[in-house]
Structures are given as structure tokens and as C-alpha cells.
Amino acid sequence: MKRDNLLHLLILFNKLINVSLFGFVADDKSPITSSQLLCLRYLYLHPKITASGLAKGLNISCGATSRLVDRLEQKGFVIRDTPSDDRRVHELLLSLKGRALLEKAASRLEKNFRSLLANFTQEEQAAMEKFFRAFLQKCINDPQIATEVCLGCGILHNPDCPGNLGELSETQLER
16 A cells, blocks of 8 residues: 555544544534533543643643633633632632533543444454554654653553553663
């Protein structure tokens, strides 16, 4: 297969995943954008994080984080909390409304994913998982790349995730 065909297929695959799995966020019925949904997910996985911690976790500027949190707070999805022991610190929390929206989005994402997988046999699904795991383990071979692609799983961290640089051998890191 020619490389340009492989790149074309990869771009097409990426677009299919974005439309099929995350397209519901951009529809007229959704009260938030995909960036706002990622923020809610990060807040769920990292309870009581500060705005600067959120900015670092989402890999966006502090100014962009402030605007993002402002919008989510106005919509009632996020709460800024000031701990009594340090009034200079503002911790960010999901509101009940934010948690409910995130759970609904996660349920819809899972449903859409199952719908896509229904087109494949168990053997094909196993082959896909094997391919993606090998692809990620071979491509995430540098701490900078690992940091940029990290999903920020927080409390749901999976030690078997191919995004963990700890899985890579020292010889892979020396390349």
C-alpha cells in the first residue's frame, strides 16, 4: 500500500471516529461544545483541581482555561470552591448538573461505539485492539509525545495503557 493511501485512510478513519463518536456534541441539542465536554471529563477525573492544573491537563493557556470555566460555570456545570484553609486557592468541581451531562454524554459515546463495533466480528475486534495497542506502543516513544497524547485519566488511570512511558523499554526510549 502506498504511504499517501495509508495517510488518506488514517485521516478518513479519524474523521469517522470524530463524527460517529463525538458528533452528538456538535448537534443543535447539545448545550456544550466538545472542548467543554473534555473539560468536564477532566474535572470528573481530577476532583478539586485548580485552574492552573486544569490548564496544564488540557494543554491550553490559563486565559483560555479561565474563559472555558467561566462559560461552564455560567451554564451551571462547574462550581468554583474556595477551601477554608487557603482563600487564595480556587478548586474546580463538577456540579450535579455537570455530572449528569457528562454521564449522559458518556452513555451516548458508549452506545455509538458499540454501534460501530457491531459491524465487526469478535476476531476482527481483537485484531483491531492488537493493532492499535502495537501502533501506540511503537509511536509513543518519547516523553514529550506521551505528555501530549495522555488522556489524563486521573482516578481511572489504567497501568496497562499504551500511553504510559513506563511500559516502554529503556532501549525504545534511547532511540
